[in-house]
Amino acid sequence: MEKVLELDKVSVKFGGLVALNNVDMTLCRGEILSIIGPNGAGKTTLFNLLTGIYQPTSGKIIYKNRVINRLKPFKRVSLGIARTFQNTRLLKQMTVLENVLVAHAECNGETLLQSIFARGSTEKRRAAIVQECVAKLEVVGLADKLDILAGSLPYGEQRLLEIARALATGCEILLLDEPAAGMNATEKAELVKKIRQLSKEFNIxxxxxxxxxxxxxxxxxxxxxxxxGEKIAEGSAEQIQSNPEVIKAYLGGEVEEA
Ligand SMILES: Nc1ncnc2c1ncn2[C@@H]1O[C@H](COP(=O)(O)OP(=O)(O)OP(=O)(O)O)[C@@H](O)[C@H]1O
Incomplete structure (x- = not known):
């Protein structure tokens, strides 16, 4: 399978603390890859590393055959790596559509005014941008809430809006940080469907x-x-569920609770 992103023996140290130790990881074309581990395992550090907030102490991050270790976060977004956060970072006083338009504008060198009011760009261009942004909102199920203020959406929908904003950057790799936090079982099942759908529809x-x-x-x-900070296992859901080291480190308690 074609590799899109690769971590080659990557370590991140904070003083004496090793947050990630010699981690190898690959992401292949079209994949949905999950990172799991107990609190403090290094998951958020890994996301911060991929988005350019942290740089590796050693090792290489390779994206489409290019080492991107030192690339700044905004450059990575423009190269196609976007993320959502554990706590939503929406513009709560703006509408659902405006939130997505802003994300689109930030990544396409447009100003907010150009994107929203079409100043300096044509009506046709504006209509095309709006259509693109509505398409992102359709896939997360918010296309019927374009004019609602982001801050007044229920929490689960705010998280979906975050995903639409990340998609509007035109990303090729989407990093989702606890997208189901605060959702009930039905919302989670819906979210799984939507994530699969957007992965296929936008080919990411x-x-x-x-x-x-x-x-x-x-x-x-x-x-x-x-x-x-160590990668202790990697594989399909079946392989992970039956891996003794994983059960010991992480899944044991969860399995007993289920
Ligand atoms: N900026 C930082 N400075 C110092 N230590 C840090 C920093 N960021 C993370 N760490 C430490 O690195 C380790 C890994 O933290 P990280 O947040 O990546 O874990 P996590 O798997 O995301 O945990 P959680 O599930 O609780 O969010 C922890 O010991 C944490 O305290």
């Missing part, structure tokens, strides 16, 4: 951090397990 790869194990098992093509 997805890396997911999520604490909900049954959702992870359901959605992932492949799972990487971190523990104390």
């Amino acid at each position: 790869e997805i890396i997911l951090i999520e604490h909900d194990i049954s959702m992870i098992m359901d959605i992932s093509d492949r799972i990487v397990v971190l523990n104390y």
Whole structure:
């Protein structure tokens, strides 16, 4: 399978603390890859590393055959790596559509005014941008809420709006940080469907951090397990569920609770 992104023996140290230790990881074309591990395992550090907030202490991050270790976050977004956050970062006083338009504008060198009011660009161009943004909102199920203020959406829908904003950057790899946090079982099942659909429809790869194990098992093509900054396992849901080291480090308690 074609590799899109690769971590080659990547470590991240904060003083004496090794947050990631010699981690190898690949993301292949079209994959939904999940990162799991107990609290403090290094999952968020891995996302921060991929988005350029942190740089590796050693090792290489390779995206489409190019080493991107030192590339700034905005450059990575323009290259096609976008993320959502654990806590939503929406513009709560703006409408659903405006939130997506802003994300689109930020990544296409347009100003907010140009994007929203079409100043300096043609009506035709504006209509095309709006259509593109509405398409992102359709796939997350918010196309009927274009004029609603983001801050007044229920929390689950705010998280979906975050995903639409990330999609509007034109990303090729989408990093989702706990997308199901705060959702009930029905919303989670819907979210799984939507993530699969957007991966296919927009032809993008997805890396997911999520604490909900049954959702992870359901959605992932492949799972990487971190523990104390080390990759302790990698494989399909079936392989991970039956891996003794994973059960010991992470899944044991969860399995008993189910
Ligand atoms: N900027 C930082 N400075 C110092 N230590 C950090 C920093 N960021 C993360 N760490 C440490 O690195 C380790 C990994 O943290 P990280 O947040 O990546 O774990 P995590 O798997 O995302 O945990 P959680 O599931 O609780 O979010 C932890 O020991 C954490 O305290």
